[in-house]
Amino acid sequence: MSGALLDVDNVVRTYSGGLLTRRRVTAVDGVSLRLDAARPEIFTIVGESGSGKTTLARMILNMIAPSAGTIRFDGTDLATIRSSRARLAFMKRVQPIFQNPFESFNPMKRLDRYLFATGRRMAGLSDTTAIADAADTALRSVGLSLAEIRGRYPHELSGGQLQRVAIARALISKPALLIADEPVSMIDASLRASIVNLLRDLRDRLSVSIIYITHDLATAYYISDRIMIMRHGKAVEAGDARTVLDDPQHPYSQLLKQSVLSPDPQHRTVGRQGGSSHA
Amino acid sequence: MGEPVLVVSDLRAYYRTSAFGIEREVRAVDDVSLTIEANEIYGLAGESSSGKTTLIKTIAAAIQPPLEVLGGSVVFNFRDRRVDMHGVDRQHLDAIRWKNLSYIMQGSMNVLNPVRRIRHAFVDFAFRHIGKPMPLFLAVVREHLERLHLAPEVLDAFPHQLSGGMRQRVTIALATVCRPDFIIADEPTTALDVVVQKSVLAMIHEIQRELGSSIIFVTHDMAVHANLTDRLGIMYAGRLVEEGRTADIFRAPRHPYTAHLIASLPRLGDSAPKKGLDGAPPNLAEPPSGCRFHPRCPRATERCAREAAPMASLAPGHRVACFYPEPERSA
Known part of the structure; x- marks a missing residue:
């Protein structure tokens, strides 16, 4: 098993229906995936709402434990992480980026305080200038700088800039893996391309692996190396992104691909009748 | 015939606030003029805070402080009447709402009362406009649902028993049951999954062609515009x-x-930078x-x-x- 950065082996997660019902929901049902440490890549998980992609991401972030199966990061089983020190060491290497940057920052709190707090806690820095340097380096790698961000509040920035700050914050501890859950779906169209390009750039320049979670097949095609398509908690198809999306084999992947609206009025798919196999 | 259904001229609508002596003016809609013909789907695209929602609020005369209309006019030419939206009283607006002018909104769950069956939503919205006794009214509603390929049994369901896509289909049925001349659709498919989105768009397209209504369709998703709208x-x-x-x-x-x-x-199949x-x-x-x-x-x-x-x-x-x-x- 040497050489695996992340090894997700046959994980299952079930939720019970609550006090009054016996119903159990299996959110993730036997999913496996493996990222190679030597080859940083963008691994995309595609699925509709309820497909279990966010539950899987939360398990990889060690926020919830799998009901069955194991997740190993750098050879360490996540279930064995108990002490706060081991937990911190894990969090340094694996960092999240969330969907809505306006919700991930407290509107009353200055943005640089997030960066400095992360520098202190995650990167273990104590010297003020070292912390500022680390924050500045991280901001520069996303196309911003500390001079622009210092003293500013979330509402003063656009969604795209704010998402860059969120990515910079995640980069301060020099992680090996970023988990980006729908990082562009709340961003305006004119800024979306630059965030997607940034993820690709981070993979190439900083050798960070990225698990990119989305329901948008078009951006998935644009940036991913490998892709996994999920439905009802199961991976229905996985492989090289271009191969899978150019010629999907599973009926559900084919349906997903057919449902993508082409941004071309000459090739409309909605106006025609009977094209959809959706019941 | 031949006359546009909606004429918006030089419309200006600003949000004006004054707090602690600081006056603020947000120019959300500034000098917008457009016309929409009968039987067409007009798409309105733009990013967040480009003023598209404010524009349709002003078109629908749903104006509440701090939003103020400072100039311009919004005039509808419905089949049976002509209405200057900012020059008529409330009663007049109530008479045209839902009958001539209806809405399909983004959060369909917010339209449907969670503790009442779907049937009550149809009664609340459409009963007074259709003007038939209850059994006949319900027959009209059932027929309309069937035309939209929805099982009439949804009338007896509670909103939480339906999926998001079904709820959105129900609100489309609700918005079209009175056969309105004009429909305002504000991001109706944004919260839906791609597979469901496609079938909901197909439904909107089909009912529009059948009723010959005009739709102003607001979304930031250019792919939706490419597939549905006539003008943009x-x-x-x-x-x-x-x-x-x-x-x-x-x-x-x-x-x-x-x-x-x-x-x-x-685009799928395109990975050029x-x-x-x-x-x-x-x-x-x-x-x-x-x-x-x-x-x-x-x-x-x-x-x-x-x-x-x-x-x-x-x-x-x-x-x-x-x-x-x-x-x-x-x-």
Whole structure:
């Protein structure tokens, strides 16, 4: 098993229906995936709402434990992480980026305080200038700088800039893996391309692996190396992104691909009748 | 016939607040003029805070402080009457709402009362407009649901028993049961999954063709516009910057903002590098001078910083607000 950065082996997660019902929901049902440490890549998980992609991401972030199966990061089983020190060491290497940057920052709190707090806690820095340097380096790698961000509040920035700050914050501890859950779906169209390009750039320049979670097949095609398509908690198809999306084999992947609206009025798919196999 | 259903002229709607003696004015809709013909789907595109929701609020006369209409007019020519939306009283508006003018909103769950069966929503919204005794009214509703390929049993369901896509279909049925002349659709498919989105769009298209109503369809998703709308208006920072037939705009966008928007669309099967646009959408409380796009525009000159270009026709039915439009491309 040497050489695996992340090894997700046959994980299952079930939720019970609550006090009054016996119903159990299996959110993730036997999913496996493996990222190679030597080859940083963008691994995309595609699925509709309820497909279990966010539950899987939360398990990889060690926020919830799998009901069955194991997740190993750098050879360490996540279930064995108990002490706060081991937990911190894990969090340094694996960092999240969330969907809505306006919700991930407290509107009353200055943005640089997030960066400095992360520098202190995650990167273990104590010297003020070292912390500022680390924050500045991280901001520069996303196309911003500390001079622009210092003293500013979330509402003063656009969604795209704010998402860059969120990515910079995640980069301060020099992680090996970023988990980006729908990082562009709340961003305006004119800024979306630059965030997607940034993820690709981070993979190439900083050798960070990225698990990119989305329901948008078009951006998935644009940036991913490998892709996994999920439905009802199961991976229905996985492989090289271009191969899978150019010629999907599973009926559900084919349906997903057919449902993508082409941004071309000459090739409309909605106006025609009977094209959809959706019941 | 031949007369446009909706004429919006020189509409200006600002949000005005004053707190602690500080006056603030957000120019959400600034000098917008557009017309919508009978039996057409007009798309309205733009990013968040470009003023598209404010524009349709003003069109629907759903104006509440701090929003104020400072100028311009919104006039509907319905089948049976002509209505100046800002010049009529409330009773008059109540009479046309739902009968002549209806809405499909983004959060369908917010329209449907969670503790009452779907049937009550139809009674509340449409009963007084259809003007038939209850059994006949319910028969009309059932027939309408069947026409939209929905099982009439949904009438007895509670909203939480239906999926998001089904709920959105129910609200479309609700919005079309009175056969309105005009439908305002505000991001009706944004919260839905791709597979469901496609079938909901197909349903909107089908019912529009059948009723011959006009729809103003608001979404930031250009792929939806490409697949559904007949004509398209692009808004940027409170102004309409380009308008034309959807096919023309996608083939040969003339405003630099539209051109960028279309060039940066991700497409399946295309992994050629795409460029993001520098800068951020402007703050409408302090919009840039002149053309509001000029700080981000690759074609801008000093003239753009001084004065805003008015909407001008470049080709029949194709208007652009730019001094230096992109060159025309042939098909």
